[in-house]
Amino acid sequence: MKQFLFLGVLAVVFSCGNILSASDTSAKKVYTEIEVSEGGSIVGNVMFAGGAAITELNLHGGWDLGDSTKSLSEKVVVSKINGGLKSVVVSLTDISAGKKKVNPEIHPVIDQQKNSFIPRVTAILVGTSVDILNGDQELHTVHTKTTRNQPFNYGASYKMRITKTFEYPETIKLTCDVHKKSYAWIVVLDNPYFDVTDRNGYFEICDIPPGAYKLQVWHEELGNLEKEVTIHSKEITKVELVYS
Amino acid sequence: MKPKVLLSRVGLWSAMSVTSAALMITLAPLTARAVSIPTEVTEEGKKTYSNYCAPCHGDEGKGDGSLARSLLPKPRDFTRGAYKFRTTPSGSLPTDQDIYKTISYGVPNSTMIPWDILTEQQRASVIPVLKSFSEAFEVRKPDAAVGVGLETRPSEKTLAEGKKIYEEKLECWKCHGVEGRGDGPSASEQEDDFGFPIKPFDFTTGKFKGGNSSTDVYLRFTTGLNGTPMPSFAKELTDEQRWSLTHYVLSLIKPEECPHK
DSSP: OHHHHHHHHHHHHHHHHHHHHHHHHHHHHHOEEOOOSSOEEEEEEEEEOOSTTOOOOOOTTTTOOOOOEEESSSSOEEETTTOBBSSOEEEEOSOOEESOOOOOSSOOEEEEETTEEESSEEEEETTOEEEEEEOSSSOEEEEOOOSSSOOOEEEEOTTOEEEEEOOSOEEEEEEOSSSTTOEEEEEEESSSOEEEOOTTSEEEEEEEOSEEEEEEEEETTTEEEEEEEEEOTTOEEEEEEEEO | OOHHHHHHHHHHHHHHHHHHHHHHHHHGGGGOTTSOOOSSOOHHHHHHIIIIIHHHHOTTSSSOOTTGGGOSSOOOOGGGOOOSSOSSOTTOOOOHHHHHHHHHHOOTTSSOOOOTTSOHHHHHHHHHHHHHTOTHHHHOOOOOOOOOOOOOOOOHHHHHHHHHIIIIISOTHHHHOTTSSSOOTTSTTOBOTTSOBOOOOOGGGOOOTTOSSHHHHHHHHHHOOTTSSOOBOTTSOOHHHHHHHHHHHHHTOOGGGSTTO
16 A cells, blocks of 8 residues: 555656646747736726626615626626626737746635536636535536547546646536536636636736737637737736627 | 345356456457557558448548448547547546457447457557547557456455445446446436437446456446546545445346347
């Protein structure tokens, strides 16, 4: 058993080595890490102009607003307060030099609760590990169908934690075959300039070297948007994007 | 199910495992390490592939050969590098030996016959051809094979443990059904990664696609069947529990219902 553990540790060390070298080579091709001291930021809001978004808001409850979002469908979750759209991935994909790529030591978590994946959309930098949990007292599976990132399909019983590292940029659908309707997205990006909108549609990207870039916006149901943005040193650029 | 019935199955199972062990021995030369598998695509490989495999698997390995349309299960589409029968972990590419074994034994219950009409060298020669169809083999390497510990002896106790795992801990019945007939509550909606309908295996038939030996069954649920909803349960269970589950799965075979066994 001890020997086995020791081998396990070795395997971990080796695979980390691989991850580093993989991201090193891709970094040479498309993205150079530089010191960004006088960078600017983008703060913005993604809206859904689908009309139905802003219904009456019951303020009688005082601070206890209840659920402030409205699900037009499972996929399109809109804030009742400002029409902001949740779970949109916003990224600068054409940036060739910028801040260091840092993979978080604390892994992002995707949990299966009541037969749904939470959160529904996770965006990560290449080389990041994600922990996939099962919080339900029944069997779930977690299944991906990629070719470059090694796919996987694991059965997971209650409290199981599956840790997976993603090494290539790709938009990955994670499904459960026992409950066909539930799925989640893992969007793997090759530079650290991205964010996922919160329940009011807000996002924030910071430490961007001054310059002109294309802001790419992705929503699973509503598709892609694109917007030119200009970043000035130490300034906040405000943008509003609307799916109509 | 009463323990007595189970035990009589165990008896039957042991008899089976003896025969399958005997089979293994007679078939052993098929997987002989002596066959050397070329690392590059050769003329012989290309010729063998286009004569014998392309009619089903297609000229470019997309599973779209001229005979493919009317077949279900579909001939494997090799472009994703998703192989069902492996000794390697979930999602991993297969080893050359894994592919060699499938070609030699075929896939029961499908049109993929055992290709023992070809020489060992011909069978080995198509392997680099199959791999050349997928970029997965360029960017990834197969992971190390999963460990398979010494088989335990099936007993009333291990069968009861296996049953508990099947029915409660890992809930195999959700797809395979309580009696193993492939008719669990989630069975009807299953499809493979290529979008074709697929049925959870009916254990009562006993004709396992990946081989009938206990090690084969152990490997199937430990590594999963890539490209299908059948997941890997590698993150669960100790080695002993795996053998218990294996024995329980084999006890679900109902030989009286399959004419050829």
